[in-house]
Amino acid sequence: MAATNKSAPATLPDVDVEKSIAQLWRDSLGWLDNHSLQILIAAAIATGVFFLLVGLRRLGMKLCDKEDHTGWLSVIGRAISRTGTFFMIMVSARLVSGYAQTPDMVARTITFLFTVSAVFQAAIWAREIVLGVIEHRAGTDAHRAEALGSAMGIIRLLVTVVLFAVAIIVVLDNLGVNVTGLVAGLGIGGIAIGLAAQGIFSDLFAALSILFDKPFRRGDAIKWDTTSGTVEQIGLKTTRVRAISGEEVVISNANLLNKELHNMARLHRRRHVLTIGVTYQTPPAVCAEIPAMIRAIVEAHPKCQMIRCGMTGFGASSLDYEAQFDVLSENYDEVFEARSKVCIDILQRFNAEGIEFAYPTQTSFTAAPDGTLVMPYPSETKLVTPDPEPATARKPRQAKDG
Template sequence: MSGVPVASARQDRLALILIRIVALIAALALAGLLPFPQQSHAQEMANWAGIWDTKWRGAGAEITFEQTGAEVKGVYPLYNGRIEAKAEGRNLVGRWFEGDRQGAFVFVQSPDGESFMGRFESATAEWWTGVRVSAVEDIGVDQTSPMTTMRSFLQTMNESGADNVPRATGGGMGLAARAAGLIDVTDADRGDLNMPDYTKLLFNVIDNATIRLWSLPRDASTGDEVSAKLQQHDTDVSFEVTFRRRQGEWFIVGPPLGLLRAKLAEFQAARGEAVDWVDDPAKLASPRDTFKVLLSGVTEAGNTAQAALNLRDYNPAVRADEAFLLERYLKKVIDRIGYVYWQEIPDDPKSNTPYTYFEHPSGNIVVGPVETDKGKIWQFTPETLANIRTLYADVEDVPVAPEFAAFASNDPFFATRGLAREISPGLLTRAGPMERWQWWMLGLAVLAGIAFGFIANAVISFFAPSQNRSQRSAFLRVVEWAVRSIFLGLFLLVALRPLGLPQVVAAPAKAAAWSLIVIGAVPVVWHLIGRIAEHYRRMWPAPGYHDTLISLSTGVARVAVLVIAFLLLAEVLAIPYEGVIAGLGIGGLAVALAAQPTLQNFLSGLTLYADRPVSVGDFCKFGGQSGTIEHIGMRSTRIRSLDRTVISVPNSDFAGMQIENYAHRDRTRFATTLQLRYETTPDQLRYTLAELRKLLIAHPRVIDNPCHVRFVGFGPYSLDIEVSTYIMTADGSEFLAIREDILLSIINIMDDAGAQFAFPSQLEYSVADLPVDEEKRIAAEKRVSDWREAENLPFPDFSQRDKLTFNNTRAYPPQGSARYREMEPAPTSAEAMATREKLGWSLPWKKGTA
């Protein structure tokens, strides 16, 4: 047993080290939040040169700044505006000019130099913000032909987010300004709209048509003006767009404002849409919406494109991971096909014909209609998703379209795959459902998980008590296996995303990983709950009442751990437990009836805790049995009987029993009946009663009140004396010793009185043994005869007059008693005494005896 304190000390040391490590980490984290002295940037001049996408209340424009020292000049052609200012540290102070309008402003650049916030016309609190543009420079404008002009217009507006689906990083206003520069419209035709709003309206009209850019005029030798008809898919509505060449560059001729508004309403009416309908790609109402959701979901952080994929054939356990990879695969292939112009993709929500975007011997990219509970939506078909990996492998060497080169994603999977390709192209060869490099990396992940598990065990063993294997605690042995299981599962989970495993491998791998983690964590949490319970038990020297609550709480916590573990495993193993849970609502009555005993036992356990008829360690009597309470659990109560056996009683039965708790009594009752032989004389009986009373009064462990010693009656073979009192002890052993002392003293009293205890017997008497006293017989019969002659027989009862005469005429305590003189009031006068004597001899039945 000497190793137990050492083990406890080592465990306390381990806990102290862990606490110190956590405290150190917390201190470092806190230190990271504290301000550090920094060099002042007051003397550092910010760099304002470049293109900025700016906004103010209700509008915005792209500004191009040029900086020479502290002098900064800028232009924003969208409003024919210019800026003249001076840089002061991170501040830019100056004036803006738009024709004959001008005003003062102040901009303050952010510390990272990527944005600014400012004000102009400070009296009216107008704000002006901006962000540095990097994407606009990568999108060129080509006006060499009507086709290239339309392509540039659509590309800049698509990337600007004009259709609520931005695909570029910043530069929305700048891109819109570039698109506006491709329109040739007079002020009269533009009406009351500014140029940005007119450009957006023209784009909305063109966006409602389905365009084949290749069909637009491409020959630069055409005349200076040419027209093309843009048809709405599956309707009779069309829009005729005119191109005009000026100084060798082609522009889109802007129609009058009224014509544009009327055409937009006509387009929307043909689709059955309200005039003010706002495009919502998330509805997936057409193939165009599906492409918008896919490409915007891939390029925007935090947004998912999973809704655009028909994942009905994929295991729910890996559906989210597969969707993430499939989105990237589709985007990678589309990047190599070319820039996606929304206007080239059908937008008819009423069509039922699948739209084929790309065809290849390894697989096609197809968007098809899918019927759902909420109606018809359009998604990439399961066949497309099934073939996308093979398709990407075949087109991987095709260069990315120039428009996408700046935004090409570098996901962990493709980065890892690219590294494997650089090491050896042969690693990309397929071996079964996966490529060779994936098999190698999966094996390395398993080995790394196993290795790190053993390393973690070595660290734990270093801090744990240095004992041989047979002496090591069960908790540490559980922790060792749990750590190995958890590390292996974690390494598998971490490896799934960069490895990009197909679902045939990913589903069982993910299920195995989570199973290892859950199976490893449950025993540890189970033991931790037990150790926490033991810790709280040690906080109270005599747990008793608290032990009941601890036992119930421990049971509930462990059941909760098992339920959570089951739900987690059901989730990762794709077990449809939702239907079972939902079915509980329908079959709730049957489940309630089946679980009634268990629930009743649990509630009875709570009742035992709240009502506290007994606690752990109490000795009690229940249902004709006695024992000591050892445990009150969720289902049953365990009691150690006097025979040292363990009795297990369901809580519901135990709570319904009549329980006599001996542990809560403050004293112990002593009661016995002494049976004396009939040969005992009255004075012997009186002596015995007096000595017994003296014994109890004199005993230091017997209470004074109540304390009864009385002659109570004539038994079948004995004169019965009843002794009843309380011993001042609640301990059973001590009571037995005191009772023994009193009983031995009673034997001595009986011996001193010459009295003997009676025992069951039967005596036969003859006339010679007990002769009748003839004189007393004759005298008694004579008195009864006198009462009869006087008509005063007291049968069936005394007369009322006799009762009044007898009332309170007998002395008690009797004469000769020590308390007689204290209790009997003396007559107040000689006359009163004479009256009493006269009444005593004036009774009719007494006269006959004179």
């Protein structure tokens, strides 16, 4: 008894490449013979469309040559200038393929090539627009290039990888490939990379936040936590601050934005408070004139604005005054010099008026046997120096008789 034959596994049908090419050649020749007029008209239209796209690309290049490289026109121009020649050819062919009544195989080939070129061209345009928006948001100041120099490299790499990964998935999906597993794998891989480089990405996004939000710039004087100094460099992971004590302080970007930060360079005015003490021997009439004296001294300086001045209390050894005034300048050197001049002028005026500054003093009083206070020093001091009696002139004492 003959054994039963098992069914063989299904196999893909063999494709005869030579026959397909021969069939494409015959269809093309027949198409050229039967539709020569339509082909000529379509070729002329395609050529016009191609040169129109070339003109738009040159216009984009001219927009890129402007001085403001971060303006919106420059951003759009830079994206247009990245238009590829192959994409322009495929756009021209795709627009006229229906009018020329191309064979089915040729039409499908044109559609496939147009889809691939359009997807990758869209990725290139999106990359240039995203990078242009980042540079535009970062600003056009003199320190922009240096601030972005260390960050733009990694930003360009990340944007390019993400956009072209999406483009490849779109192309494969249009070809009929099941991309579900690929998308899941990329998602899991992205999560793993994000967890492994969590600290790096945290500092990277913090650097982007500094560039976009601009809480400070290079050269600004800032105060952060216990550090005060001038920003020297904004890097990809850290910001370097030159402290007022001279050393360089390196601060993580993420840590820098997690605490309260004071930007001293954004001050249009700086307020100063002077505490002045005069002696208790100052007459009340003179004490009443001191606020007007200080106001006149402060307002005599062009960049100083008086806020208030008056007596604030009775100290242990002084009559206390407080003067508040603003210096209208962003330059700390000018502010410091203005305060110094105000202090010197107050000293000169007080010396001219005979007003004495108080300093810590202590006076001791003694009491008489009856309880009354006695001054610590006599009102009059008389020094009596008796003439010394010579030793030879002294008479010996005589003892009394009992």
